[in-house]
Amino acid sequence: MPGSRCSARSEDGMADITKEQVLETLKTVRGPDLEHNIVELGMVSDVFISDGKVYFSITVPAERAKDLEPMRLAAERVVKDMPGVKGAMVALTADRKAGSPAPRPAPPQQAAPHAHAHPHGQPQQPRAAKIGVPGVGAIIAVASGKGGVGKSTTAVNLALGLAANGLRVGILDADIYGPSMPRLLKISGRPTQIDGRIINPMQNYGLKVMSMGFLVEEETAMIWRGPMVQSALLQMLREVAWGELDVLVVDMPPGTGDVQLTMAQQVPLAGAVIVSTPQDLALIDARKGLNMFRKVEVPVLGIVENMSYFIAPDTGARYDIFGHGGARKEAERLGVPFLGEVPLTMGIRESSDAGTPLVAAEPNGVVAGIYREIAAKVWKQIADTPLRSAPSIVFE
Numbered sequence: 001m002p003g004s005r006c007s008a009r010s011e012d013g014m015a016d017i018t019k020e021q022v023l024e025t026l027k028t029v030r031g032p033d034l035e036h037n038i039v040e041l042g043m044v045s046d047v048f049i050s051d052g053k054v055y056f057s058i059t060v061p062a063e064r065a066k067d068l069e070p071m072r073l074a075a076e077r078v079v080k081d082m083p084g085v086k087g088a089m090v091a092l093t094a095d096r097k098a099g100s101p102a103p104r105p106a107p108p109q110q111a112a113p114h115a116h117a118h119p120h121g122q123p124q125q126p127r128a129a130k131i132g133v134p135g136v137g138a139i140i141a142v143a144s145g146k147g148g149v150g151k152s153t154t155a156v157n158l159a160l161g162l163a164a165n166g167l168r169v170g171i172l173d174a175d176i177y178g179p180s181m182p183r184l185l186k187i188s189g190r191p192t193q194i195d196g197r198i199i200n201p202m203q204n205y206g207l208k209v210m211s212m213g214f215l216v217e218e219e220t221a222m223i224w225r226g227p228m229v230q231s232a233l234l235q236m237l238r239e240v241a242w243g244e245l246d247v248l249v250v251d252m253p254p255g256t257g258d259v260q261l262t263m264a265q266q267v268p269l270a271g272a273v274i275v276s277t278p279q280d281l282a283l284i285d286a287r288k289g290l291n292m293f294r295k296v297e298v299p300v301l302g303i304v305e306n307m308s309y310f311i312a313p314d315t316g317a318r319y320d321i322f323g324h325g326g327a328r329k330e331a332e333r334l335g336v337p338f339l340g341e342v343p344l345t346m347g348i349r350e351s352s353d354a355g356t357p358l359v360a361a362e363p364n365g366v367v368a369g370i371y372r373e374i375a376a377k378v379w380k381q382i383a384d385t386p387l388r389s390a391p392s393i394v395f396e
Ligand SMILES: Nc1ncnc2c1ncn2[C@@H]1O[C@H](COP(=O)(O)OP(=O)(O)OP(=O)(O)O)[C@@H](O)[C@H]1O
Pocket: 144, 146, 147, 148, 149, 150, 151, 152, 153, 154, 175, 178, 180, 253, 254, 306, 307, 308, 342, 343, 344, 345, 346, 348, 349, 350, 352, 353
């Protein structure tokens, strides 16, 4: 539909809402100087309208994010009250240009507000304030240097493995462009909201789950630009009623783009799990992923070698067709824990594609045991590290 990027045709025959109308309405919200409005101050960006729902960002200095929450709420309220608007989703994004220091480069002595002492005594990487999620203990990123290595499958089974070890677990699908959690966990439908704002996570197999796939059509997310993706991500983290969780597993998008960096810089991650296949190329990519987390001082909890070896379905014989063991060697070389080898099996592929992950579907099977062990190794490190109790700033 021409113009669909900035206007929405409501199904009930109401007039389209335009970006201009949204901006006009937002002029009624005063900015932090209490003199000019937020539109005049150039704080509003990424206005996007889809199916009567309005999404936009308000850029604020990172260190003022907490006190400017009422301003965000006011902006959300006025837009939500516009005739024809079904909902509004507003994200505060950190200002990197005016008023706040750029995350990089900056003087080495300028440590993050609640940075922990660096174990190796290296200079701190300056970063934006990291804001935690109320009620959520440890946030773990599952990442890979490139796509298709089985990162999402690993994230799901790791989450289930942690749950099988008695923990309260949530999973956040941070892959905005290619959300896979609805399929992998066989969840359909839309989440409900509390007070029209906080989203209730979906649930299956004992996991609380949030994914862009529950909120928008895939084509909608495809046209989002960088800042909107970041806003959506942070909102999926902080405006979801996760309740009390021991661990939130974040399935990161593949690669090492801006989104990953934002997550690493703005979210107090307890650590990252890197998924790789045995092939050299994947390992090189995995190394890139690993370096990114190291740069921003997110502890790397270890490497999982996925599709490590092949088990023949008929005979059960094992074939090391990919020259398995590369990830273990690489982990040793890099000085990070090796978490385990997951075989390439028909069962993993079929079950993950059918939305019945093996740790839940066949809890007594060999593969479930492998994932549970990986989960135990991951949890042991988190439980042992002081980073787990990273202070979180609570919005309300
Ligand atoms: N150990 C395994 N054995 C067999 N198939 C697997 C295994 N791990 C993953 N797969 C299959 O490989 C495909 C890709 O897996 P998955 O979607 O988890 O990868 P990904 O790295 O998250 O991909 P993307 O980066 O594209 O999101 C899926 O069809 C999945 O079922």
